[in-house]
Amino acid sequence: MISLHGHVxxxxxxxxxxxxxxPGVSFVVGPNGAGKTTLLRVLAxxxxxxxxxxxxDGETVDRPADGRFVAAHRRPxxxxxxxxxxxxxxxxxxxxxxxxxxxxxxxxxxxxxxxxHLESVxxxxxxxxxxxxxxxxxQQRAAIARALATPAALLLLDEPLAAIDDASRTLxxxxxxxxxxxxxxxxSHDPTDVGADSRRISVDGGFVRQTLGx
Amino acid sequence: MSAPPRPTPPAIAVPAALAxxxxxxxxxxxxxxxxxxxxxxxxxxxxxxxxxxxxxxxxVVAALLCLALGLPLAWILARHEGRSIAVLRILVLxxxxxxxxxxxxxxxxxxxxxxxFGEWLNRWFGVTLPFTTAGAVVAATFVALxxxxxxxxxxxxxxxxxxxxxAALAGASPWQTFVHVTLPALRGSIAAGVALSWARAxxxxxxxxxxxxxxxxxxxTLPVExxxxxxxxxxxAIAVSVLLLAISxxxxxxxxxxxxxx
Numbered sequence: 001m002i003s004l005h006g007h008v009x010x011x012x013x014x015x016x017x018x019x020x021x022x023p024g025v026s027f028v029v030g031p032n033g034a035g036k037t038t039l040l041r042v043l044a045x046x047x048x049x050x051x052x053x054x055x056x057d058g059e060t061v062d063r064p065a066d067g068r069f070v071a072a073h074r075r076p077x078x079x080x081x082x083x084x085x086x087x088x089x090x091x092x093x094x095x096x097x098x099x100x101x102x103x104x105x106x107x108x109x110x111x112x113x114x115x116x117h118l119e120s121v122x123x124x125x126x127x128x129x130x131x132x133x134x135x136x137x138x139q140q141r142a143a144i145a146r147a148l149a150t151p152a153a154l155l156l157l158d159e160p161l162a163a164i165d166d167a168s169r170t171l172x173x174x175x176x177x178x179x180x181x182x183x184x185x186x187x188s189h190d191p192t193d194v195g196a197d198s199r200r201i202s203v204d205g206g207f208v209r210q211t212l213g214x
Numbered sequence: 215m216s217a218p219p220r221p222t223p224p225a226i227a228v229p230a231a232l233a234x235x236x237x238x239x240x241x242x243x244x245x246x247x248x249x250x251x252x253x254x255x256x257x258x259x260x261x262x263x264x265x266x267x268x269x270x271x272x273x274v275v276a277a278l279l280c281l282a283l284g285l286p287l288a289w290i291l292a293r294h295e296g297r298s299i300a301v302l303r304i305l306v307l308x309x310x311x312x313x314x315x316x317x318x319x320x321x322x323x324x325x326x327x328x329x330x331f332g333e334w335l336n337r338w339f340g341v342t343l344p345f346t347t348a349g350a351v352v353a354a355t356f357v358a359l360x361x362x363x364x365x366x367x368x369x370x371x372x373x374x375x376x377x378x379x380x381a382a383l384a385g386a387s388p389w390q391t392f393v394h395v396t397l398p399a400l401r402g403s404i405a406a407g408v409a410l411s412w413a414r415a416x417x418x419x420x421x422x423x424x425x426x427x428x429x430x431x432x433x434x435t436l437p438v439e440x441x442x443x444x445x446x447x448x449x450x451a452i453a454v455s456v457l458l459l460a461i462s463x464x465x466x467x468x469x470x471x472x473x474x475x476x
Contacts (some may be wrong), residue, residue, distance in 0.1 A: 072379070088399055209406075
């Protein structure tokens, strides 16, 4: 359970949050530039609230009133960025093994654990390549695999299917729905992703709030 | 497909040709006067070998100090904003524009035996810097540091916070991010910064002779040796100059992939 109430100021823009996110998948919808990515960045700890409170699984991670702010790397949050952000000096496999490595897992075990994630998004055959040798679609799959391999209570997905070709979209979409992360917040502009009965968070006109699906 | 030829206006071509002449003529002048037949002999005399040894020691230690001190400084400059950072950046660039003799004089009054901090260094730690090899290292590091810091800082800025953020969301602490992402992702720029600062330290003259003097085998580096030899033994001065020219060209050749190919 995630509760986010308050606002951020970005220059002249103000974004007001009024959210209680239940476990499961919630889709974030809204026009371009409305602040969908900002919502993810606030949840991730890459941007701080100017006022209000963010609670993830009972832990207050951001409350400016009493100066409380838990840094991004200490939050139980994983994220697949829209611009992929793979580590250029690591192979695809080591990019996906990175979260386990930073948690103290030995290299061999981390790589072994990373493989199934690569295969689940259909890039098991390019494990040894470096990011600059990949197509944009392959980079996005690798970024998804890295996020899937990051153990966390909350998984943030920023337009994860934007660069995926139509033929593979169904596979990756069902893979994301099967993620073991209890809560998934998924930014998408594609109505096919966002089923008619899915839970939605609408970001529009400076307000971020639930709109009930069914 | 090839681009159509575009004529260069004479108002651009003529000054550009003059610039090329200004850069090329000293090299030609040096090479045509070089005592090629006795070059090796002159460069292996005891004095020159001593100067080579001092130069190598001083420049390598200075480049390593630039790496050890400059990398954290570059990181701070690239990752923070504000007035104090702007002031810090001016301070970092100062040795680049300051006449090295002024730098050497300033070092003398700061770290000399009677200097502001030198007296304290001497009394508390028994460390004396002026006219020692360590002093030559300090002078070389002072002038070379900006070359390292600016190279690495601009690379860090170009990379931006994107990879840092991705590492944090994968659970890496800022220190883990620095060690496992920032350093390896920027190793090319870091190597370039080391090469540039090493070359600058190797060529250092003004601050060194002012602060560390020219004691044979201790602070007399190759450029100082070349300068002193010019009066009595110009052939040796030219030989040393050719050696330094060859080293400079080698550094450029190593860095070529980074700058000349643009």
